[in-house]
Amino acid sequence: MxxxxxxxxxxxxxxxxxxxxxxxxxxxxxxxxxxxxxxxxxxxxxxxxxxxxxxxxxxxxxxxxxxxxxxxxxxxxxxxxxxxxxxxxxxxxxxxxLGAAGAAGVAAVAPLSLWPGVGEWGADYRTGTGEQRRLDFTDQARVELNTRTALNRYEVDGRMRGVRLIQGEAAVDLPASSTPFEVVAGAGHVIGEAGGFIVRHLDGSSCVTCIEGLVRVEHPRGVRQLAGGQQLSYDDAAVRDVATVNPEEWSAWRQGLLVFRKAPLSRVIDEINRYRSGKVVLWADALRDREVSGRFSIASLDTVLLQIQRSYGLRSQSLPGGVLILS
Incomplete structure (x- = not known):
């Protein structure tokens, strides 16, 4: 007792x-x-x-x-x-x-790849699924956070130098008279003085796109400078070659659009997952590398998924928690 x-x-x-x-x-x-x-x-x-x-x-x-x-x-x-x-x-x-999945007392569980890290919970600034947020740092810069993004203020000797991108994607707009503004992402330091650039940091890999002006990327493997329309990717171990891209495509999310040009279907699904609650799982290996081109509204992703399903003859199965299986 x-x-x-x-x-x-x-x-x-x-x-x-x-x-x-x-x-x-x-x-x-x-x-x-x-x-x-x-x-x-x-x-x-x-x-x-x-x-x-x-x-x-x-x-x-x-x-x-x-x-x-x-x-x-x-x-x-x-x-x-x-x-x-x-x-x-x-x-x-x-x-x-999660609730019961039927009278048998079983449950379906959403995949955990979208689980937020502890560092994201404690971030100074963050956005949820499908949310975007603008931050004004006095006369230094305007920073726009994309969906599922977390960042902290980056300070040196008590003075703010920029932000540290924990996870997600952020666009930086700099006035011509601004002081250098820095984005720390993974092993790299991205420094701009005027113009605009976008930094994406997902799953340990980073991608820097210069929209206009000049951007310097400092990495343990070397220093690179980007001009408008140039892009650089890196991780902790390596820096890849500078590529030429269309800045409008990479900044389209700021206008509520996703733009793809001959992108693998698997990448399109991964990108949709960043903006949508739950998760879309592609179980059609033969179609993973099929090229997709188009401009899609972020506000209508369910319609986009229906178009993909019909275009490629996929079957769909919805599960609790917003999980959608395409096979």
Whole structure:
């Protein structure tokens, strides 16, 4: 028989676990705001038990990814429930976080590749799925954040030099009289003094596009200078050759458009996933490299996906959490 103290402790642990799961659902919804992030940081920092509960909730969530893979590989069938003596916590979590997928008590789980990193939650500035945001840094620069972007102020000796791009994409506009403005992305430092440029940093790789003016890219492997219409990609280990591109295509997202010119279908799907809640999964290997050209409205991505489905004779299957399988 439990004492009243033991019952109170158990009740507190259950409440904290529910709160951790609620925060996890909110932060992975694709709709979390900066206020949500600030609230989460206060909640997590108010007690060591909160941090432990959230770590456990995330561990359980991550354990679900193999189940999602089995669901897809089995032809979108149901995933059998885990043995009763090991799965009570997972089933409870699924029930609270994702809902049941049917009377059998199974669930479909969205892939986790769009999971926001801890560094993104604590960023000075961030955007959610499909959100764009403009920042004015006095007379230095105007920075526009694209979807799913997180960045911090970059300071040296207490003075702001620019921003550090944690993840995502940011456009920088510089007046002619501005002081140098720096964007740190991965292993590179991108420095502009006038004109405009765009920096994208996704999955450890960075891409710098000079829209107008001149941009200098400093990397441990060397220094490169870009003029308008030039682009440079790099990661931690290497810097690739400078390429010539159409600046309007790479900045089209600022006008609410996605522009592709002979882009592989797999890349088009990856790009759509950045702007759309949930995830589109392409399970048609023969079509992954099929070239796609067109101008698509970011506000009408579901229509774009329907066009892709019909153009390539794909079948679609919708799953909970905004997951769409194209096969």
């Amino acid at each position: 439990k004492t009243s103290t033991e019952r109170d402790a158990y009740g507190d642990a259950s409440r904290i676990q529910r709160e951790a799961q609620a925060w996890l659902r909110r932060l992975t919804s694709g709709e979390a705001t900066q206020l949500d992030v600030d609230g989460f940081r206060r909640w997590r920092g108010s007690s060591p038990a909160h941090g432990q509960a959230f770590a456990e909730a995330r561990r359980v969530w991550n354990m679900l990814d193999p189940a999602a893979a089995r669901l897809v590989s089995a032809g979108l069938g149901a995933v059998p429930a885990a043995p009763a003596d090991r799965a009570w916590r997972r089933r409870a979590f699924l029930g609270a976080a």
